[in-house]
Amino acid sequence: MRVALFLTCVNDTMYPETGKAMVRLLRRLGHDVEFPAGQTCCGQMHLNTGYRRQARHLVKGFAETFGPYDAVVTPSASCAAMIRDWHPRLAPRTAGIASRVHELSEFLVDVLGVTDVGAYYPHRVTYHPTCHSLRMLRVGDRPLRLLREVRGIDLAELPDAAECCGFGGTFALKNSEVSAAMCADKVTAVRSTGAETLCAADNSCLMHIGGALSRTRSGVRTVHLAEILASTEEDPS
Structure with missing residues (x-):
């Protein structure tokens, strides 16, 4: 192929x-x-x-x-x-x-028909399903099925996971106050999990949430799904 x-x-x-x-x-x-x-x-x-x-x-x-x-x-x-x-x-x-x-x-x-990709990521992680992945592509639980097979991971469920983070591309610019309020709710949910890492399938959303996590000095880092799946004991992310 x-x-x-x-x-x-x-x-x-x-x-x-x-x-x-x-x-x-x-x-x-x-x-x-x-x-x-x-x-x-x-x-x-x-x-x-x-x-x-x-x-x-x-x-x-x-x-x-x-x-x-x-x-x-x-x-x-x-x-x-x-x-x-x-x-x-x-x-x-x-x-x-x-x-x-x-x-x-x-x-x-x-x-490819795989869920276990041989990844190793010894951290507490929570997953945010982005709007386009959830509502347009309908990827369902595919990212979570992949994450559950990662060795060493401590996967924490994100409360109100399906709620939008407030980014939405130009939405965040045109409706900044609403966007910021939505992001604040998402940050509260992320912090409640005790996760070290927030994972998603879109860096645009991670950029938005990550900015707020950084400004509030949460200590939570954002990592794209690909980087977690690429991580191994020999080559950690």
Whole structure:
């Protein structure tokens, strides 16, 4: 199977270690992954702010870049949802490639058929299911099934886990007070678990919650699911 990594804008700019973790993980599982240098944005930011024509241009570019691959895997449920849900609407001819795009937990569980990836992470962790993963991709318990197989982990249930963290891309800018209040509730829930680490499938949400965790000096760090799954006793995260 020829697999491509779609890293996304946020990860490429701010969280490149997440992409590196994905490559380590997939190689450990016996699969190689290519990084097409022509990749850009999925167009979500443009579409959400009304720039439909510019978004369509990016959609067509995405299809051209990733068309040759059997599968495309991404560390962003938000971007995967944009591609699978909106790309075929903006450019119907891209439906074929859009259907081959998978968020990491989907790819591991549904495509590769694995839940035990040989990870080791001896920390207390709580998991936040991001809105796009929960409501658009419907990944269900796939991330938790993967986390439960991680050796050494102490997995704590997050109260009111399905509640939004308040980020929502431009929502956090246009409705900053509401966003901050939602984030404060999420931080309270995270801190109540006694977790050392907050995990999610989207670094955009982790960035939002992590900022509040840092400002309140909680001592809780944020780590993408890929980095936990890539961690081993020999090569810890």
